[in-house]
Amino acid sequence: MSDRSNSVIITFYKYTRIENPEEFQPVLLNFCLQEEIKGKIYLAFEGINGSVSGDHKKIELFKSYIQSFPFIGEVIFKEDPVFGICHEKMFVRVRKELVNSGARDIDLSLGGKRLSPEGLLKLYEEGKEFVIIDTRNWYESKIGHFKNAVIPPIENFRDWPEYVDQIDDLKDKTVVTYCTGGIRCEKASAVMVEKGFKDVYQLDGGIVSYLHKFPDTFWEGGMFVFDNRRVVEVNTKEELKHVATCHYCNKPTSKYINCHNLKCDKIFVCCEDCRKTHDYSCSEECKTALSRRSRYYD
Numbered sequence: 001m002s003d004r005s006n007s008v009i010i011t012f013y014k015y016t017r018i019e020n021p022e023e024f025q026p027v028l029l030n031f032c033l034q035e036e037i038k039g040k041i042y043l044a045f046e047g048i049n050g051s052v053s054g055d056h057k058k059i060e061l062f063k064s065y066i067q068s069f070p071f072i073g074e075v076i077f078k079e080d081p082v083f084g085i086c087h088e089k090m091f092v093r094v095r096k097e098l099v100n101s102g103a104r105d106i107d108l109s110l111g112g113k114r115l116s117p118e119g120l121l122k123l124y125e126e127g128k129e130f131v132i133i134d135t136r137n138w139y140e141s142k143i144g145h146f147k148n149a150v151i152p153p154i155e156n157f158r159d160w161p162e163y164v165d166q167i168d169d170l171k172d173k174t175v176v177t178y179c180t181g182g183i184r185c186e187k188a189s190a191v192m193v194e195k196g197f198k199d200v201y202q203l204d205g206g207i208v209s210y211l212h213k214f215p216d217t218f219w220e221g222g223m224f225v226f227d228n229r230r231v232v233e234v235n236t237k238e239e240l241k242h243v244a245t246c247h248y249c250n251k252p253t254s255k256y257i258n259c260h261n262l263k264c265d266k267i268f269v270c271c272e273d274c275r276k277t278h279d280y281s282c283s284e285e286c287k288t289a290l291s292r293r294s295r296y297y298d
Contacts (some may be wrong), residue, residue, distance in 0.1 A: 001210045002067035007053060007054060007055060007056065007057050007078050007081070007082050007083070007086075008053065008054070008059050008081055008082060008234065009039075009051065009052070009053040009079070009080050009082050009086045009229075009242065010051070010053070010077045010078065010080075011050070011051045011077070011078045011149055011180075011181050011208065012048075012049070012050055012051075012054060012057055012066075012075050012076065012077045012078065012181075013047065013048065013049040013050070013098065013181060013182065013183040014047050014048055014072060014073075014075050014076075014106050015046055015047040015098070015183075016046075016048070016071060016072055016073070017045065017046070017047075017071065017147045018043060018044070018045055018047060018071055018072075019045070019071070021045060023044060023093045023158060024069075025043055025048075025084050025092050025094050026092075027091070028041060028043075028066075028092050029090065029091070031062075031065055032062070032090045032092070032125065032195065033090055035054070035058045035061060035062065036054060036058065037052050037053070037054040037057070037058055037059065037062055037090060038052065038053055038054060038085075038086075038087035038089060038090045039051050039052030039053055039054075039086070039087040039090060039103065039227070040087065040090075040091055040093075040226075041092045041093070042092075042093055042094075042095050042098055043092065043094050043095070044095045044096060044097055044098050046098055046108075047098055048066075048072060048075075049098040049099070049183055049189045051086075051225075051226065051227055052087070052090075053082060053085075053086040053087050053227070059079075062175060063075070063077055063100070063268060065149065066243045069137045072107045073204070076205065078181060078205065078208045078209060078212070079173075080232075082229070083141050084185070084228070084229075085228055085229055085234045086201075086227040086228050086229060088228070096182060096238040099157050099183055099184050099187060099282065100156065100157060100158045101157055101158060101160060101161070101184075101187050101188075101191070106187060106190050106191055106194060107190060107194065108186065108187065108190050109190075110190045110193045110194055110197075111186050111187070111189045111190040111193065111202060112175075112177060112185075112186075112190070112192065112193060112200035112201045112202040113200070113201050113202070114187030114201070114202060114204040114210070115176060115201040115202065115203055115204060116204050116257050117203070117205065117209050117212075117213045117214060118147075118213070119201075120132075120176065120203055120210060120218075120297065121210075121214050121217060121218070122191055122218070123203070124147065127172075129174065130173070130174040130175070130176055131150060131170055131173050131174065131175045131176070132146050132148065132149045132150065132175075132177075133149065133152065133175060133176070133177050133178075134146070134149050134150065134151050134152065134178060134179075135152075135157070135177050135178065135179045135184045135188040135226070136154060136157075136158060136179050136180065136184065137154060137157070138151070138152075138153055138154060138155060139224070139256070139267055140180070140224035141242065142220050142243075142244050142269065143222045143224060143231060143242075143244045143254045143256065143269060144217055144220060144221030144222045144223050144224065144231075144243060144244075144254060145220060145221065145243065146207075146218055147218045147220055149178075152220065153165045156183055157188075160184075160188055160191060161191050161195075164191055164192055164195050164197075165195070167207040169270075170197070171175070171196055171197050172198055172199075173199070173260065174201070175192065175197060175199065175200050175201065176201045176202075177192070177200065177201065177203065177205060178203035178206060178207060178210075179204070179206050179207070179209060180202075180206050180207050180223065180224070180225065181205070181206040181207075181208050181209075182202065182203070182204065182209070183206075184204050184208040185202045185203060185206065187203050188202075189201070192262065195288075200292070201216075207219065207223055208223070208257040211223065211234045215234045215236070215244075216235050216236055216237045216240060217233050217237065219234070219240070220235075220240050220243045221235075221240070221241070221243035221244065221254055222234075222241075222242070222254030224256070225266065230255075230256055230261055231254050231255060231256055233254055234270070240256050243255070244269045245269065246269060246270055246274050247268045247269050247270050247274070247282065248271075248272040248274040248277075248278060249271060249273070249274055251271045251273075251274075253269060253270070253271040253272075254269075255269065255270060255271055255272065255275075256269055256270070256276055257269070257270050257280060258280055258288050259279040259280070259281055259282040260279070260286070260292050260293040260296070261281060261282075261285075261286035261287075261289040261291060261292055262289075262293060263289065263291050264282060264283075264284075264286050266282050266290070267289060268282050270282075274281065280293075280296055
């Protein structure tokens with residue numbers, strides 16, 4: 001990126017039929033490399049999912065380019081300015097599924113009704129009776145989630161169908177599912193409908209869309225992201241900034257790091273001071289391990 005002060009990051013996805021993702025992969029990768037765009041994009045027969053960053057003008061070119069393919073068409077992009085490197089490299093990979101759900105044959109047309117950020121805000125403000133469920137991995141939910149959200153103890157999205165079987169008691173409730181950008185809760189809500197849940201919604205555009213409009217309301221803590229930023233802190237009210245505490249000192253924080261012992265690589269919550277004091281390690285044993293990263297990563 002030539003001018004980091006004018007850089008942006010965009011996230012996007014679309015469930016759409018791509019007949020030959022293996023043929024599209026090198027075409028898309030070459031365009032991104034040519035335009036000095038970095039990030040990660042996943043392709044599958046069921047669609048496209050990605051996060052890329054670069055100079056604002058080049059990202060605009062990327063948006064136009066992606067949408068010029070008839071089998072993709074219009075895409076909703078979520079955009080944020082950035083002042084640093086969000087992605088080190090550029091890759092485009094083909095997968096069997098955009099997100100590994102453990103329910104590959106699910107009919108996405110059965111997905112839950114789309115609930116706008118305004119609609120979710122209204123549910124909270126009017127005190128409506130509803131259950132809101134986080135469809136992300138446990139470590140994402142740990143540092144931030146919607147008020148009163150149900151946090152499933154899942155380590156991977158493929159565990160979702162099994163988890164849904166455990167919450168039969170919610171089948172007659174109004175249920176709202178959410179994830180970071182919408183791609184997981186769209187599929188998650190379809191799984192719930194197929195399993196007999198009666199009144200299911202998916203937060204349209206995910207957490208990102210909600211927080212663009214309504215920070216300092218009903219989101220508590222930071223938002224985990226899968227790029228070099230790792231965590232985005234959006235709230236300004238002190239009581240809403242953090243829901244997690246440091247692994248070492250219990251100070252409120254939303255900071256995550258991976259243990260620098262390569263054989264461990266555990267992700268854990270750790271404040272700025274403690275990561276330095278404990279040499280970016282989750283334990284004394286890892287601190288003295290021989291197999292450690294050659295440079296410091298947050």
